[in-house]
Every structure is written in C-alpha cells, then in structure tokens.
Amino acid sequence: MQAENSLSDKYNIPVPRYTSYPTVPSWKEGIDITSWKEGFSRQFIAGNASDGISLYVHLPFCESLCIYCGCTKRITTNHSVEETYIQAVLAEWEIYRSLMAGPPVIRELHLGGGTPTFFSPGNLSRLIEGILKGAVLHAQHSFSLEGHPNNTCREHLDVLYALGFRRISYGVQDTNEEVQRLIHRIQPFENVQRATGDAREAGFTSVNFDLIYGLPGQSPDRLHRTIAQSLTLRPDRVAFYSYAHVPQVSCNQRLIDEKLLPSAPEKLSLYNKGRAIFMGHGYTDIGMDHFSLPTDELYHAWKAGDLHRNFMGYTVQKSSLLLGLGLSAISDTGDAYGQNSKSLTDYYRAISAGVPAIRKGYFLQEEDKVFRRHILDIACMGQTTLLPAWSSLLEEWTIPQLRALERDGLVSLHENEVKLTETGRPFLRHVCKAFDLHLLRSERARGNATGVCRPAFAASI
Structure with missing residues (x-):
C-alpha cells in the first residue's frame, strides 16, 4: 500500500x-417537457402509494455573499421578494399536482438554499401549509431544513416544529475570525450556540453542522479549534466538506486569494486530522464526508444497509420520486433528471405560463x-x-x-x-x-x- x-x-x-x-455535466439543455411530464406521472402512479415522494424546495435568497459558496443564490436585503417567490413555488407545486393521479404521499421534505431562514416564520409557515394542503403524510415522513446561525430565531424553529420538522443543518464552516473574514462569513460562535440550543429546546431531534476544510487561511491549529468548539455542542451529525475551488464556475470564488489555499497534501492532512477527531469523539464515518453519532437515525440506517443518497445528500428515506421546487431545483423520476432554470426571470416566466421550469436534464x-x-x-x-x-x-x-x-x-x-x-x-x-x-x-x-x-x-x- x-x-x-x-x-x-x-x-x-x-x-x-x-x-x-x-452527473450534471452529462445532462442536456432543453429536454422534452412532454416526455418529462409523462415520466413524472408514470413514476408517481408506480411509487406514490407505497414509497411516497420526496420534496426539495430551494429558497435562494441570502442577505450577504459568502464568497466560497457554489450554490445558486440571490443576494438581497429586500425581503419583499419573499411574497413573489412563495407564490411562484406554490404555483409550481400546483403544476405538478395536476400531473398526479391522487393526493401525494409526502415522505421527505427539505428546505435548502440560499438561506431558508431568510424567509420570515410566517412566510415559511404559509409555504409549507400550502404544500401540505390536500397531501398525505407518510408514516415515516421526515422534514428538515438548512438554517443560518445568524438569523435562525426561536420563532422559526417553533413554527417549523409545529409543521413536522425535526432535523436542522447549520452552516458553521469555520469558527476562526480570520478565516471567516477571508470567506466573507462573519458568524460569532455564540450565534451557533444559541441556534443549536434553541433547536433542541424547540424539540428538534437531530442537529447537523456543516464544516469545511481547505478554506483560505485555514491551518491545522485553526481547524482543530473549529472542530473542538463545534463538538462542545455535540451535533448529532457533521458534514465535513472539502472546499471545491472552481472560480470558472462560481464567479464569487474569484474574490478568494488562491495563494491562501492549502496545497493538496496539506488539504489531505486537514481532512485526516478532522476525521481522527470525529472518530475519537464517538462519531462514525458514514461516507462521502459525513459523520454521525450512534444515536442518530443516519447511523442506524447505515448499520442496517438502508442508507440512500440523492441531491439532498445522505438520507434515510428511499422514495422513488424526488421533486425539486424553486430556482435551480433538481428532480429525479428514476428514469430522468430535470433541473429548473437558474434565472429568476425565466423561472417566473415558465411558472406563470403554467409549465414546469425544467431547462436541463437527462433521460436514463x-x-x-x-x-x-x-x-x-x-x-x-x-x-x-x-x-x-x-x-x-x-x-x-x-x-x-x-x-x-x-x-x-x-x-x-x-x-x-x-x-x-x-x-x-x-x-x-x-x-x-x-x-x-x-x-x-x-x-x-x-x-x-x-x-x-x-x-x-x-x-x-
């Protein structure tokens, strides 16, 4: 060896x-929408009653730009955008409801971003209630969301808990002030502590932290402190992601000074150091950068061989139909993939015309x-x-x-x-x-x- x-x-x-x-680079622009709709309806009939469906809702707005981020996002402090966007997502949901032969059995629902907690608690409630209206909840349903420690408030958590959410993922990334400055994400650790405590007090049973290695300005000592601080809060899961520097794809990454990025051997050393710390604190390496405590359902699914992987990452749910709603959201019918437009203007135009906003995809x-x-x-x-x-x-x-x-x-x-x-x-x-x-x-x-x-x-x- x-x-x-x-x-x-x-x-x-x-x-x-x-x-x-x-993978996405193999997908084609401008797929046949009629074939897409037929495939969606066919898979719904085949799997809805037994497996249920998974829903991913992309909420793209953020108040500030994190320059390491490769996600589809829109930066604004104007919260009036919430209303128009929610109306569009619910209209998109109705387009797909018209393709369903009966009430949908919802097994999994995840709010991703962007920053889902950019939206007010009331607007999130209206969005989820609109989706759940007339739907059936699967006996093993699981609802989750991504939250920003800086703006996730107790009211967010109480409202979402009442709607069935039990798992939340916080983007911690790195707790060092200099690294935070270099990636334009200033986030005091006290905010992570508060948001984590609020989630658990509200009744959430699983809290995940996203941490990133390979960021500019990171060193072994800084990363060790980030992980040590994070583990004092005992997150149920940790996603330990590699920073992928792709400025040719993500324009905001061009603001990062590449001289401050670790070399390949240094990056592997950071990963191995982090992995050793997690394992030493009782976490299990589930795979693909994910670690879990033995008390979390992700660990139980891994041990039982029931783990599944889709666009939301690792999941304990195995529904045969994944529907993505919102800007750039991705759907999987089992026979085909489809990705919505990344342009808000094009997305709104398609939904207003009563057609799926799919702009790219692949038939398997x-x-x-x-x-x-x-x-x-x-x-x-x-x-x-x-x-x-x-x-x-x-x-x-x-x-x-x-x-x-x-x-x-x-x-x-x-x-x-x-x-x-x-x-x-x-x-x-x-x-x-x-x-x-x-x-x-x-x-x-x-x-x-x-x-x-x-x-x-x-x-x-």
Missing part, C-alpha cells in the same frame, strides 16, 4: 460528489440505471456486486479501474464482490468513479488527460 501523501498526489484529480449518475438508459446502482451501493454501503449480464462493459471500463484501486489498497475485489477498505474511505468518490462510464469515456476521448487541475478532493457537481 502506498504512503498517504503518495495516494494524495496520485488521486489529486477532480471527482464528482455523485449525488446523481450520470438501462446502462445508466445499472451503473447508478453500483455507485449508490458503494456510496451508501461500501460494497457492490458486479452483474454478469454487464460483464463486457465492466471488463472494458470498470475492472481495470478497480484493479488499480485494489493495488493501492482502496478496495478489495473477490470474484463479483467489490468492497471499500478502511484506507479507501477518504477516496470513496474515486471508487465510485470506477463505475462512471460517462466520465471514463470522456477521459479516454481526451487522451486520458487526468492531470492536476484542482485541489485534492475538489468535486464537480
């Missing part, structure tokens, strides 16, 4: 996060579904079984990749069984890549050009 730094250098290439397969072939299953199995369970019926494709594309990963100690390959090793956990995305035929074919077409072009562990969409 190669030394850690050698592996860091070798695998210092951009790899997707695999919240979908095929049988090959895509098979290799998506392998990627999901590796990401969620750390293992997968190769199917003999697909042996020719596996032998051409995947087996050579797996053999190379096995030589580096990242996987074990025995007959048709592939298993992730402990050494391979930090390189989970690279193992998933062995099943990414779209990316592998693209690399071969480019002459297998996989040189270093981003920091280690950087991820495309």
